[in-house]
Amino acid sequence: xxxxxxxxxxxxxxxxxxxxxxxxxxxxxxxxxxxxxxxxxxxxxxxxxxxxxxxxxxxxxxxxxxxxxxxxxxxxxxxxxxxxxxxxxxxxxxxxxxxxxxxxxxxxxxxxxxxxxxxxxxxxxxxxxxxxxxxxxxxxxxxxxxxxxxxxxxxxxxxxxxxxxxxxxxxxxxxxxxxxxxxxxxxxxxxxxxxxxxxxxxxxxxxxxxxxxxxxxxxxxxxxxxxxxxxxx
Numbered sequence: 001x002x003x004x005x006x007x008x009x010x011x012x013x014x015x016x017x018x019x020x021x022x023x024x025x026x027x028x029x030x031x032x033x034x035x036x037x038x039x040x041x042x043x044x045x046x047x048x049x050x051x052x053x054x055x056x057x058x059x060x061x062x063x064x065x066x067x068x069x070x071x072x073x074x075x076x077x078x079x080x081x082x083x084x085x086x087x088x089x090x091x092x093x094x095x096x097x098x099x100x101x102x103x104x105x106x107x108x109x110x111x112x113x114x115x116x117x118x119x120x121x122x123x124x125x126x127x128x129x130x131x132x133x134x135x136x137x138x139x140x141x142x143x144x145x146x147x148x149x150x151x152x153x154x155x156x157x158x159x160x161x162x163x164x165x166x167x168x169x170x171x172x173x174x175x176x177x178x179x180x181x182x183x184x185x186x187x188x189x190x191x192x193x194x195x196x197x198x199x200x201x202x203x204x205x206x207x208x209x210x211x212x213x214x215x216x217x218x219x220x221x222x223x224x225x226x227x228x229x230x231x232x233x
Contacts, residue, residue, distance in 0.1 A: 008058070010066055013063065013066050016042045016043075016046045017042075017073050019045060020074030027078060028085065032082055032151060036144035039074055039079065042078075043140075046074070075114060076111040076115060077114075078140065079140040082143060084104045086147050087103060087104035090161050091158075103161060110168060114136045116175070130180060131180070132179070134177070136175065142171065143171070143217075146217040149214030179231075181231060182230070184201075200226055204222075
């Protein structure tokens with residue numbers, strides 16, 4: 001068993017990648033809730049691969065690169081496919097009919113910016129205890145919960161495609177923006193030094209109770225705003 005322990009974290013990372021691939025398939029067929037479920041499963045694997053690597057003392061450069069590749073599938077391509085499917089179901093004004101069939105493909109800009117964000121993260125030594133820019137799992141959760149919780153309603157709103165295009169542009173910018181964002185990592189459980197984290201966690205509870213799954217999108221928006229006001233650049 002010992003000779004194989006170095007492969008355990010990478011195996012978990014590959015499970016993340018496979019979950020992302022499955023999410024893409026379900027999103028393509030319009031099963032958005034199942035797609036979100038597999039994104040969340042992928043996030044679980046993403047959480048544990050680094051933890052296991054540290055516990056087994058088998059961290060490696062290839063594991064870091066593999067992790068980024070898996071993350072771009074699960075947190076970049078999968079939510080992009082969910083957006084693509086949503087935009088493919090929308091009704092577009094007659095005036096833009098010639099380009100309407102191409103608009104859903106703008107969703108995949110999310111995957112490109114997610115890859116850029118992950119590449120920057122690998123090289124940026126400032127992000128050991130916090131983040132610079134929106135983490136890709138948070139972006140994926142924002143889009144996934146928005147689409148599952150409110151996608152059907154959004155699709156019926158006239159000119160909703162404008163709203164989605166603006167959101168794509170904003171979230172792509174947030175992925176690579178030089179905006180410090182706090183991490184939910186507690187070095188100690190006391191209030192001092194963790195004020196922002198406790199405020200965020202406690203405020204999430206009523207949001208979820210009121211808005212249900214759509215609340216996760218609001219929570220990510222709140223996370224960005226709270227980071228912008230409390231974190232020093």
